[in-house]
Amino acid sequence: MSEVKQMVKELANQYGRSNESLLPILQGIVTKELHISEEAMIEVARELDMSAAQVYGTATFYSFLDTRPTGKYVIRVCKTITCMMHGKNQIIRELENLLKIRLGETTHDGVFTLLETNCLGQCHKGPAMLINELPFTELTPEKVRKIIIEYRNREISAN
Amino acid sequence: MSEKINLRIDNIAVSVTEGTTILDAAKKINIRIPTLCYHEDLCVAGNCRVCMVEQVGSDRLLPSCAMPVAEGMEILTNSLKVRNARKKIIELLVSEHRAECTTCYKNGKCELQELSSEYIVGEDGFIDLIPFKDYTIDLFSPSIIKDDSKCIRCQRCIRTCAELQSVSALTVSHKGDQMKVTSFFEKPMYEVVCTNCGQCVNRCPTGALTERTYIDHVWAAINDDRKHVVVQTAPAVRIALGEALGMPPGEIVTGKMVAALRRLGFDSVLDTNFTADLTIIEEGNELLQRLKKVLVDKDESVKLPMTTSCSPGWVKFIEHVFPEFLEHVSTAKSPQQMFGALAKTFYAERIDADPAEMVSVSVMPCTAKKFEADRPEMRSSGYKDVDYVLTTRELALMIKQAGIDFTSLPDDDYDSIMGVSSGAAVIFGATGGVMEAALRTAYEVVTGREVPFENLNIEPVRGMDNVREATIKIENPLPDWAFLDGVELKTCVAHGLSNAKKVMEAVRAGAADYHFIEIMACPGGCLGGGGQPIPTSPEIREKRSEAIYLEDELKVIRKSHENPEIVMIYEKFLKEPLGHKSHELLHTHYKGRSRY
Incomplete structure (x- = not known):
């Protein structure tokens, strides 16, 4: 049994095999694999006895269920109006400069992916962003530089 | 009895049962409320908002297709507020629809176009969003073309x-x-689990889903003097073609259709019904042989129940979803493919034509037939057995293009040979028809007597119930079939693939002990096929069904084995059912496909 098949089976054992189990299973895959691959979706469809297209439809509906490979750290900058007025465009420009990628891309070492997201609910502390599940608020270009350097250093010491 | 609810629609009092929608209540008093996402065959979605109506005393408009009536309601379907809202909604839909109507295949047959014209949607509408959208046009399938730029997401x-x-x-x-209607990972329809049944094409209100048309290929063949163009017409075409040419549903137009085909310039006008009769002989004998092998020889490699194989949507479905049951499917080809294989062998010999210069065209109520004709195994004549498949709709269009006044055409007869057929062949077009035709022949082969039903009408397998079962007890068989004495032949009929799935799941679970199962992919059978005139509804399918059974009753020959041309083809060419020639030309095999 392939690794993906095994993982999906375990998730289905944990969350069940009804239609309502689909979302927790997909979240479980993202927690483990960072994104949901074509192979994983097929296995979910098989386990839950539904069409693969329906799994794809559900997965693409949710912004936080990535269907394309992402880096180890996914940076999501809030794109909504309040954060924009607090200067999210400068934040994105700073991130693009630091990481040498454009919005929507992943660094060549596979460590960072830069995305925009809908409202994070931090309007009073904008601009805001998430790195994986951790929120960062009241961002300035300097603050962003510090955060990225910290993550980079962590990566270096981990290797 | 549920309560009656009283309300007024456009100041007309109406009384309906509880739970009725405003839309249906309005229909009852002949008030038409426009709809797009609503379809009689489907559950309510309420997403297009075209059917909005006003409730007096309420600020908000209501979607009439989704809103049940309430006591004392006062509904306005044509107030200024409703008209303005409706026009804006249509304009919004058009703004994200590639409205290049004059070059669209659905031009003149598009529900969105009709509404736009009714509400005079002009150039002062909303900004055209199509240039900003990235859309796909999927041209890979031999059956269905999917153009996202025309999709209004009605679902x-x-x-x-x-x-x-x-x-x-x-x-x-x-x-x-960003929301769109798509397949798994946005792959082409050709690569996913699609059965090509075309039911989506039949219900699409715009040009987003259409059949792949081969009209121009057929015209080119007709106009090529070197080619001998043979055409065959499926059972269900003759009772629906009229609808696409201005006639009401349920008209039998066999004679006019034959006359029109001849006027279009086909060299031989022949009938798929002939090979429907042939299918009955081959498939009926296959069933009896399977029964013998299972009951007498105890041969475990032979599978029962046997299922029919004439619906290409069903065949592709079972290949995808129940590949472990492929040995249960009759190896008999569908009538279309039997016809194709015989046209370029037997028929070519008879008329002394070079099969290399023959073009074989079929007119089908079906889009899946286009895929079936393209299957690599369907070349047993040494050529592509069926070159082009046209839907009922495409034939209607060709008749219009040729300037033929269809309704005034005199009736004409099919050419011979391969043009004569029995009533048993006509009913192939209705759900239960193949079963009835097979039983009429198989029972007589086994017992030497006619099936014990009044006027040969096997009522238990007829009708529109989702799944129907019938048991026929065999008594006093002929000596050859003595082993069947007292056997209760259990049969099952299902139409629509969701019903087929239920039946197959019961078989898989061991909860059903059928001998023979008829499955048609489309609701109502071929008469409700994906290639039939649009619109379709339960009422229209009922009318087509009545016409099919009437055509059967009007036939002198009602049983496939009594068709003189069938008797002749076995004498002169095929020799015997399931014989060497039959296996070469009339039988096929299936392959498992991925479900995902």
């Missing part, structure tokens, strides 16, 4: 694929302005 196709067919090849993906 009729998705509901069709899920509810009627339980296939769900199509889904909604993404959200907001």
Whole structure:
């Protein structure tokens, strides 16, 4: 049994095999694999006895269920109006400069992916962003530089 | 008895049962409320908002297709507020629809176009969003073309694929302005679990889903003097073609259709019904042989129940979803493919034509037949057995193009040979028809007597119930079939793939002990096929069904084995059912396909 098949089976054992189990299973895959691959979706469809297209439809509906490979750290900058007025465009420009990628891309070492997201609910502390599940608020270009350097250093010491 | 609810629609009093929608209540007093996402065969979606109406005393408009009536309601379907809202809604839909109507295949047959014209949607509408959208046009399938730029996201196709067919090849993906109707990972339809049944095409209100047309290929063949063009017409075409040419549903137009085909310039006008009769002989004998091998020889490699194989949507479905049951499917080819194989062998010999210069065209109520004709195994004549498949709709269009006044055409007869057929062949076009035709022949082969039903009408397998069962007890068989004495032949009929799925799941679970199962992929059988005139509804399918059974009753020959041309083809060419020649030309095999 392939690794993906095994993982999906375990998730289905944990969350069940009804239609309502689909979302927790997909979240479980993202927690483990960072994104949901074509192979994983097929296995979910098989386990839950539904069409693969329906799994794809559900997965693409949710912004936080990535269907394309992402880096180890996914940076999501809030794109909504309040954060924009607090200067999210400068934040994105700073991130693009630091990481040498454009919005929507992943660094060549596979460590960072830069995305925009809908409202994070931090309007009073904008601009805001998430790195994986951790929120960062009241961002300035300097603050962003510090955060990225910290993550980079962590990566270096981990290797 | 449920309570009656009283309300007024446009100041007309109406009384309906509880739970009725405003839309249906209005229909009852002949008030038409326009709809787009609503379809009689499908569950209510309420997403297009075209059917909005005003409730007096309320600020908000109501979607009439989704809103049940309430006591004392006062509904206005044509107030200024409703008219303005409706026009804006249509304009919004048009703004994200590639409205290049004059070059669209659905031009003149598009529900959105009709509404736009009714509400005079002009150039002062909203900004055309199509240049900003990135859309796909999927041209890979031999059956269905999917053009996202024309899609208004009403989701009729998705509901069709899920509810009627339980296939769900199509889904909604993404959200907001990115939301689209698509397949798994946005792959071409050709690569996913799609059965090509075309029920989505039949329900699409715009040109987003259409059949792949071969009209121009057929015209080119007709106009090529070197080619001998043979045409065959499926049973269900003759009772529906009239609808696409201005006639009411349920008209039998066999004679006019034959006359029109001849006027179009086909060299031989022949009948798929002939090979439907042949299918009965081959498939009926296959069933009896299977019964013998299972009951007498105890041969465990032979599988029962046997299922029919004439519906290409069903065949592709079982290949995808129940590949472990492929040995249960009759090896008999569908009538279309039997015809194709014989046209370029037997028929070519008879008329002394070079099969290399023959073009074989079929007119089918079906889009899946286009895929079937393209299967690599369907070349047993040494050539492509069926070159081009046209739907009923495409034939209607060709008749219009040729300037033929269809309704005034005199009746004409099919050419011979391969043009004569029995009543048993006509009913192939209705759900239960293949079963009835097979029983009329098989029972007589086994017992030497006619089936014990009044006027040969096997009522238990007829009708529109989702799944029907019938048991026929065999008594006093002929000596050859003595082993069947006292056997109760158990049969089952299902139409629509979601019903087929239920039956097959019961078989898999060991909860059903049928001998023979008839399955048609489309609701109502071929008469409700994906290639039939649009619109379709339960009422229209009922009318077509009545016409089919009437055509059967009007036939002198009612049983396939009594068709003189069938008797002749076995004498002169095939020799015996399931014989060497039959296996070469009339039988096929199936292959398992991935479900995902």
